[in-house]
Structure formats: C-alpha cells, structure tokens
Amino acid sequence: MTLNVGVIGVGMIGQDHIRRLTHVLSGARVAAVTDVDLARARTVADDLPGAVLHDSGQELIADPGVDAVVVTSWGPTHEEYVLGCIAAGKQVFCEKPLATTEAACTRIVDAEVAAGRRLVMVGFMRRYDPQYRAMKQVVTSGEIGLPLLMHAAHRNPSVPPHYTSDMIINDSTVHDIDVARWMFDDEIAAITVLKPRVSSKAAAGFNDPLLVLLEMASGVVVDVEAMVNAGFGYDIRGEVVCEDGTVELSESAGALVKTAGRVSGRVPANWQERFVRAFDTEFQAWIDAVTAGGTTGPSAWDGYAATVSCETALAALHSGERVPAVLRERPDLYKEGAR
Ligand code: NAD
Ligand code: ISE
Incomplete structure (x- = not known):
C-alpha cells in the first residue's frame, strides 16, 4: 500500500521532506501540496506527477485522496492545521514546534485526548x-x-x-x-x-x-x-x-x-x-507506523x-x-x- 501524503507549507524544509518522501523513502507519495504562497506551491506541484494543488491547508486536509498530512508551514500556523487533521481523523506529522504557545499546544493535546487516540507526531528528529x-x-x-x-x-x-x-x-x-x-x-x-x-x-x-x-x-x-x-x-x-x-x-x-x-x-x-540520516529514519518510521494504522515518536505531549x-x-x-x-x-x- 502507498500512503498518500499531503504537504502544507512548501518552503525550505517542506521541499526537503517532499524530496525524501518522493526519492529516498519507501511506502509513500506526495499526493497534494499547498502553501500560502500559491505560486511556490504550483511550482512544487508541477514537479510531482499526479499531485493536486490545493488553495488552502483546510482544503488539502479534507481531500479524500490525502491519507495523512505533513505540516511544514511557519510555526504560528501549525495549530490550525494540526487541529484540522485531528478533527478529520487524519494522521499528521508536524515539524517543530507543535505550536508556538502553551495555550495552543494545550488545545491540541485536549483535542487529541478527546479523539481518544494518537494522531500527532512532532518532528524532533534528533x-x-x-x-x-x-x-x-x-x-x-x-x-x-x-x-x-x-x-x-x-x-x-x-x-x-x-x-x-x-x-x-x-x-x-x-x-x-x-x-x-x-x-x-x-x-x-x-x-x-x-x-x-x-x-x-x-x-x-x-x-x-x-x-x-x-x-x-x-x-x-x-x-x-x-x-x-x-x-x-x-x-x-x-x-x-x-x-x-x-x-x-x-x-x-x-x-x-x-x-x-x-x-x-x-x-x-x-x-x-x-x-540527514535522522530525518530519513524519522520519516520512514512515521510512514511505517501510519501505514500500520497508528503513529510513533515524539507526541503532542512532547510538543x-x-x-x-x-x-x-x-x-x-x-x-x-x-x-x-x-x-x-x-x-x-x-x-x-x-x-
Ligand atoms: P520557510 O519559510 O522556508 O517555509 C515555510 C513555508 O510555509 C513558506 O513557503 C510559507 O509561504 C508557508 N506558509 C506560511 N504560512 C502558511 C499558511 N498559513 N499556510 C500554508 N503555508 C504557509 O520555513 P522552513 O525553514 O521550511 O520552516 C518551516 C517549519 O519547519 C518551521 O516550523 C520550522 O521551525 C521547522 N523547521 C524544522 C527544522 C528541524 O531541524 N526539524 C529545520 C528547519 C525548520
Ligand atoms: C532550525 O530551525 C532547526 O530546526 C535546526 O535543527 C536548528 O539547528 C537551527 O538552529 C534552527 O534554526
């Protein structure tokens, strides 16, 4: 089975993670991308055969063709997208920080606890x-x-x-x-x-x-x-x-x-x-865990x-x-x- 991943935020690390998902690791493909800078997202999508370009992060999360989501936008925007993934019941890999304030992280922890299962992995790759x-x-x-x-x-x-x-x-x-x-x-x-x-x-x-x-x-x-x-x-x-x-x-x-x-x-x-090896190992662990129906690694609590x-x-x-x-x-x- 190939995991269809949507990427929100295609700046420096977003593009690096797309490279590893596409060319280095196994079991996943990038199925959709978006960015507040749509021109940048379009350029990235053009290089990804079959990838859909979405106008917003929430639209990408709702896409039935997206199994799981990678959030690599700026830190202050993470909360909205992580909460959106939890509400949609989709696994999410969020680059650090989970969110930029204690209050925002608390809302994420509360939402995940209410969902009753872990849906969030935070990118502490060390x-x-x-x-x-x-x-x-x-x-x-x-x-x-x-x-x-x-x-x-x-x-x-x-x-x-x-x-x-x-x-x-x-x-x-x-x-x-x-x-x-x-x-x-x-x-x-x-x-x-x-x-x-x-x-x-x-x-x-x-x-x-x-x-x-x-x-x-x-x-x-x-x-x-x-x-x-x-x-x-x-x-x-x-x-x-x-x-x-x-x-x-x-x-x-x-x-x-x-x-x-x-x-x-x-x-x-x-x-x-x-x-570089830490990022590769971290992402392969996430792909494998999500494909098996769960998640792994640093949790929303750690974030x-x-x-x-x-x-x-x-x-x-x-x-x-x-x-x-x-x-x-x-x-x-x-x-x-x-x-
Ligand atoms: P960047 O500025 O290069 O890219 C961020 C992208 O997010 C940009 O393309 C920007 O247009 C987009 N964006 C901003 N607001 C958005 C929104 N509301 N919706 C969608 N897209 C939006 O930044 P970066 O260096 O790639 O960092 C991104 C995240 O990754 C940050 O949280 C950063 O802390 C983290 N990061 C982690 C590591 C690590 O070692 N684990 C290293 C670098 C960056
Ligand atoms: C960058 O955002 C990272 O996360 C790097 O891992 C870190 O070493 C660097 O200092 C940050 O700016």
Whole structure:
C-alpha cells in the first residue's frame, strides 16, 4: 500500500521532506501540496506527477485522496492545521514546534485526548540520529552509572535576517530541550539562562551566545550553549557525565585527514547535512507506523512540554531569574511509550 501524503507549507524544509518522501523513502507519495504562497506551491506541484494543488491547508486536509498530512508551514500556523487533521481523523506529522504557545499546544493535546487516540507526531528528529541513539542506549543501560550532568552545544554557522533573538530559544534550543527530556525520560523542573559576552558577529540586540541551564526533575542538570553565529560550521555537541564514566557524541566527520603534523575533518555546513540520516529514519518510521494504522515518536505531549520549556526559558532570559517550569497533569494517552 502507498500512503498518500499531503504537504502544507512548501518552503525550505517542506521541499526537503517532499524530496525524501518522493526519492529516498519507501511506502509513500506526495499526493497534494499547498502553501500560502500559491505560486511556490504550483511550482512544487508541477514537479510531482499526479499531485493536486490545493488553495488552502483546510482544503488539502479534507481531500479524500490525502491519507495523512505533513505540516511544514511557519510555526504560528501549525495549530490550525494540526487541529484540522485531528478533527478529520487524519494522521499528521508536524515539524517543530507543535505550536508556538502553551495555550495552543494545550488545545491540541485536549483535542487529541478527546479523539481518544494518537494522531500527532512532532518532528524532533534528533531522537532518530544514530549518535544520540547510541548515547541514550549507554545512559539507559546503566553501564556507566547514574547520570549527573549533560553538557551540550548547539552552534549554527549563521542565521537568516528574519531570525530574532528569542528564536535562539524557540527555534534552536528547543531541540536540546527535547533531547534532555528524551535522554533522561524526565521533565524539566526549572530553567536559568546566562548571557555570556555577546559575539561581535551577532546582529544588534541579540544575546548570542546563551547558556541555558535545564534542571531536570531527577536533579540532573543540562547546560546548553546556544550560539547562532559560530561562523565555522554547524556544530552539535553532547556529553553525559555519569557516576562511573562519560558518554559523548562522536565527531560527525566521516573521515579524519592527518598530514603535515595536523589532523583535520569536515564540520557539517548546516542542519540538513548533520541530520540527514535522522530525518530519513524519522520519516520512514512515521510512514511505517501510519501505514500500520497508528503513529510513533515524539507526541503532542512532547510538543506541549517543549513549548512550555521554551516559554519558561524566555521568561528566565528576560528576567535573569531561575524560573520553575510548570506542566499540566500528563493525560493517560501519553503515559506509555510516547517518548
Ligand atoms: P520557510 O519559510 O522556508 O517555509 C515555510 C513555508 O510555509 C513558506 O513557503 C510559507 O509561504 C508557508 N506558509 C506560511 N504560512 C502558511 C499558511 N498559513 N499556510 C500554508 N503555508 C504557509 O520555513 P522552513 O525553514 O521550511 O520552516 C518551516 C517549519 O519547519 C518551521 O516550523 C520550522 O521551525 C521547522 N523547521 C524544522 C527544522 C528541524 O531541524 N526539524 C529545520 C528547519 C525548520
Ligand atoms: C532550525 O530551525 C532547526 O530546526 C535546526 O535543527 C536548528 O539547528 C537551527 O538552529 C534552527 O534554526
């Protein structure tokens, strides 16, 4: 059976996901597309044999030829489309963030709980990265003892002109927030954000880099260096310190060159290059689960918790205070196997 997928929002990542659905993965085809920029959507549809161009996201969701939906429009528009999919009883893969406010995520969680089954997967693709998975396997096995700390760094080479200071949290650190929750099967209890010396490469008004301290409910502390003007490449780092040892992400260069007394290797140019395998694995898992009649991976609860943490981190950044993160009670729908 081929899963007929409709894609809402065909900008940068929407087109990348269409490429992987069409040319890389198995079991799915892109059957319909739409975008608020209809000219862009038409150009994309023209390259997809048999794909229907819809005038709006809601029209695409209602299309009986669309079995499941991918939402890759701008974050503030996600809520409307995810709620539309839940109302239509269609499985939806929503790129991060699930929605941009706690209130919007709460409406999605409530709608899914009322539907009585999981229909939403959120695109936190790092959970599918081979290196992060290997790290989690070591932490979870207990072979190096109880985890105490995690050091993380999220360095972008640069950011586009529309990127705002708060997006260092909402757009970038959100991935590290999800990794922390997933790595330790735990919730974030409080957040503090420190502002180191500002990089001269940062645009006026930007606090770049930031040091984001996540206190997990267990007492594990995760420090995340978030820097979006690193210049030299896209550099993602992680090390978990346990009672009997440490485990860290290896360098992602495929090969190291040693010559003239030096060692060198490639630093990925961007997130597309660094996480290409993670995105492929994530999407294949979604296609397989939806074809089998369900879903998998990061849930609407994970999307809700991540957005609450981002709001908490922004409050910490703007106040300079340590701010507790307060979640609602976790509904039963998300109590087993959702993370
Ligand atoms: P983009 O600006 O390149 O593309 C977004 C597209 O959505 C544009 O074509 C825009 O016209 C369209 N759009 C906006 N409002 C719409 C609406 N109401 N209905 C339909 N289409 C609409 O942005 P992008 O970089 O592709 O990001 C899209 C989403 O993917 C964001 O939520 C972003 O956070 C997420 N993202 C995730 C990752 C990741 O690593 N997982 C990486 C990049 C982006
Ligand atoms: C981008 O939107 C992503 O999601 C990338 O994974 C992240 O590394 C980058 O910082 C964001 O801007």
